Amino acid sequence: MQKSVVETTFHIRYAETDQMGIVHHASYVVWLEEGRSSWLRAHGKSYAQFEREGLMLAVSDLQVRYIQAACYDQRVTIRCWIDEVRSRQVQFNYEIVEAESKAILANGYTKHVCIDQHGKAAKIPESWQQFLRQG
Amino acid sequence: MQKSVVETTFHIRYAETDQMGIVHHASYVVWLEEGRSSWLRAHGKSYAQFEREGLMLAVSDLQVRYIQAACYDQRVTIRCWIDEVRSRQVQFNYEIVEAESKAILANGYTKHVCIDQHGKAAKIPESWQQFLRQG
């Protein structure tokens, strides 16, 4: 089945660099998150709605492979798609590319578990599972 | 004289919130910076070029007044314009508004001094002073 890949493009912010003169590796983690926010929006929902239903998708695993340095003022594209949806877990995959050349700067994934307002593991509601599976 | 106001609009990132459930006040400082990056770009130059000439515009003063809370997933617009250009200093002013309603969320300014690669105060080159004055 074809995956629905959502692309989000923006300029790299100065604050995202460090004294190496390139983007700090923790900034990419924030970009991945913005990639997933954007995936949900592009499919018609907001992660904000998920939280309004009293649930949260907490990150349980994070992996990033840094391939090529990124620089201030460059435009980057975050490519995000869903790898797998299970009743209690969802995995997003990512590729970060230089917006014009499409050179791959990094790739990675995040796994998320559903937790309720008391911090307990919970099932992802059926409606959300279906929503996520469309991607 | 009419000021050239540049507007930059983006979605608020999840990482920019804190446990109050609203945007952390330090996130606005990063937005102001992105507002100025965008001002320079909109006028045909990048701050990256300024640094390639061996000069930096270091922040000497920062003031922000927080008027209304901002939330994850909202779209905000940073309105940025130049208040004053002097031979060794430049001041940018800002207004942060909710993108749709135009409700004012915050305003502020930053003052910058020009420093060279040795960290010494320097004059802003004439060409850059002129460039900044067009705004």
Add this chain to the structure above:
Amino acid sequence: MQKSVVETTFHIRYAETDQMGIVHHASYVVWLEEGRSSWLRAHGKSYAQFEREGLMLAVSDLQVRYIQAACYDQRVTIRCWIDEVRSRQVQFNYEIVEAESKAILANGYTKHVCIDQHGKAAKIPESWQQFLRQG
């Protein structure tokens, strides 16, 4: 009356720098916050308790004056004291100094308003006003 100044000292983190090779100006804003957290702790309470009582101290005003650059791995001391306590507002003042030489790197203040869980302005409870006034 003598002000109670609380000092918090730590190493500057690499992530706090930017490509100028010095600490990014937004990092100082986080340090000020840690300075106030530390002020409360040193006087026997935690800001976490304030939030558990259903109240928040939102930042309404921020001012920072940057005097001298700070660098990765340096040790800095945040000196924090309370300037004024009113029924609905409190102001903290700060001085950031290089831990060993005591050279002043920056100074500033933050003003805070008390808000309740609905985001409405509220009075700072008497017990907290007294607590803050001891400083």
Add this chain to the structure above:
Amino acid sequence: MQKSVVETTFHIRYAETDQMGIVHHASYVVWLEEGRSSWLRAHGKSYAQFEREGLMLAVSDLQVRYIQAACYDQRVTIRCWIDEVRSRQVQFNYEIVEAESKAILANGYTKHVCIDQHGKAAKIPESWQQFLRQG
């Protein structure tokens, strides 16, 4: 051979939380970095010296497993040790624990490659390899 584990303990900063009410997952990445800075310091060198020699240790791989939520004002301990040193690469391992209970909050690793001032892959100087191998 016994690994030299360096422990770094600090209070969680308010800015490190997000609207889930717990620490944002990108904050841990900054903590890992502070853990390695501290490892080098504890063994008598600073990463700043490495950069003064014209070299950098760029992150090539990052993995974090999030086990238990961390909260504002808690004290956490970053336990950091070196997993492997090769001529062009070094891997640091980490465990993040709640400072008092020693409950494990997260673990992970980072791999680093040595690059020179032109961004080219380089050998880690022998003296630094030896230094890192002592751990």
